[in-house]
Each structure stands twice: as structure tokens, then as C-alpha cells.
Amino acid sequence: MCASGATPFRLAEEAVEWLRARVRRRPVVAIVAGSGLGGLVHAVSEAERFPYADIPHFPVSTVAGHAGELIVGSLAGVEVCLMGGRVHFYEGYTMHQVTLPVRVMAGLGARICIVTNAAGGINPDFAVGDIMVIRDHINLPGLAGHNPLRGPNDERWGPRFPDLSNAYSPTLRRLARQSAGALGLTVREGVYAMVAGPNYETPAELRLLRLVGADAVGMSTVPEVLVARHAGVRVLGLSLITNKVILEPREDDAPLELHQEVLDVGARRADDVRRLIVEIVTRLAPTL
Ligand code: HPA
DSSP states (O other): OOTTSOOHHHHHHHHHHHHHTTOSOOOSEEEEEOTTOGGGGGGOEEEEEEEGGGSTTOOOOOSTTOOOEEEEEEETTEEEEEEESOOOGGGTOOHHHHHHHHHHHHHHTOOEEEEEEEEEEOSTTOOTTOEEEEEEEEEHHHHTTOOTTOSOOOTTTOOSSOOOTTOSOHHHHHHHHHHHHHHTOOEEEEEEEEOOOSSOOOHHHHHHHHHTTOSEEESSSHHHHHHHHHTTOEEEEEEEEEEEOOOSOOSOOSOOOHHHHHHHHHHHHHHHHHHHHHHHHHHHGGGO
């Protein structure tokens, strides 16, 4: 429930109604552009653009590198809606607010959701600039009680106890690997651990994450995946490894400029992520 008494589902429905009255298209694929990957917006043609601030109940991003507009248009001949920027739990939004846009895209008709993010590489084999197809996740805020599915459930959206044994569609993961191969790009596959942020992790926390099998760590994506899966939307998750995490405390008092590094790597690799997504959507088109 929200302060107004409206459920998150009702708020999403109101935003869907508002958008339906304004967009001509019926998007079938939803895309979330993460840190530094907002350039994906330019891959969408015949774009109808809606600043988040104009859409009822939409949260507005407060972080550099995260534009805030919903774009509905065509990508490789497929009707898509794309979030140019997302909001995060660490900005002070509730999990319900963070996930409202994905619920809205599902409400508009999206049956597949491609989520992207910037992540720190924990797996020692990963290099900065690698693209990781998410195979599974560890939801640390969720395990601690911060879950967007908490609260009254609306059965019209999905079941009370959603199954997550194949949260990241095996078919879409295969398609992503094939698409990368066709473009000559190497992709990794691995487990994404979500932390709440906004601080970067301590070396001890990172060693903990490594012990439990995390390959990459970030501050987003998982809540969006949960509401998508709850609504029966198939998910593909892609992480751009923007930095290698530091597993032992440094012997140096100077702070690191990690956020700038994240944005710089995003800018450098954004084009490959865009090409990969266009190829994936192109291959999806005949199946939709
Ligand atoms: N930790 C958490 N989130 C991140 C990181 C990181 O190292 N890099 C990009 N997002």
C-alpha cells in the first residue's frame, strides 16, 4: 500500500491508462537502459518520448548518467518501450516506486524485458568492459526484507509466490550468446548480486559475495526482474562490467573515483551493448 491507500498495481494501471491514451504503439519488448547506457535511446526509431516527470506516479531519477524518459517506438521492426534511465532504491524510493515503470511496460503489453546495468566484476576471470549475461541473481536487499512483491498481492498481475527457478529465460540467454557470436563479441555468463548501495562495497563484503557465488555486483535490476517475472514477463539481463572490485583493503588514503569509472566504461562500451541488443531484438522479431 502507498500513503494514498492505492496499491502499487492501481498506480501502475493509472500510468498505463495515461500512456495508452497517448501512444499509438503496443510495445511487446521492454528495455531498461542502465548507467551510461542511455545511448540505446538512439537505436529506437519513430520514438514517442515521455519524460518521467510527465507520467503519473513515475519516479524521477536523481543520479548523473541516468536520463529519465520513457521511449516508445520501433527497434529492428519490433514495437518496444525503453526506459532511458532508471531509479534506484538508494535514491530513497521504495521498492514499489523503483519497479513501477516495469509494471507499466508490462501493462502496456511487453512480454519480454531486457534489463541492462553497470556492475562490478567479482569473478577474477572478468575484465573491465566485459558483457555478462545474467544467469541467476542473489537478492541481498530481498533476503533482508526489501522486496517489491511484499504487501497485498493482486492475482490479476501474478501469483503470491512466484517461482524464480528460471528467472532469467534460458531461451533468451541462448539467443544473447548466439547474437554476440554473430557480432564477434564475447559474452560471459554469471550470477549478479544486488546490494542496496549507495556506497560501494567494502573488500570484506566483496569477499563474502565471492564466497557465495556472485560473479558481479550492482545496485539495481533485481527488483525490476522480480516484478517482471511476477507478471509472467520473460527476462534477459545484461551486465556491463565497468570495474573490477577490490577484494583486499588498499594501503592508500586517497578515495577512488568509481562512479566516474563506471560512466566512462559505459560510454566506451555502450555501442557494443547497443549492437548486441539490436541483434537480439532482430532475432526475436520472427518469434513475437
Ligand atoms: N559495486 C556496486 N555497484 C556497481 C559497481 C560496484 O563495484 N560497479 C558498477 N555498479
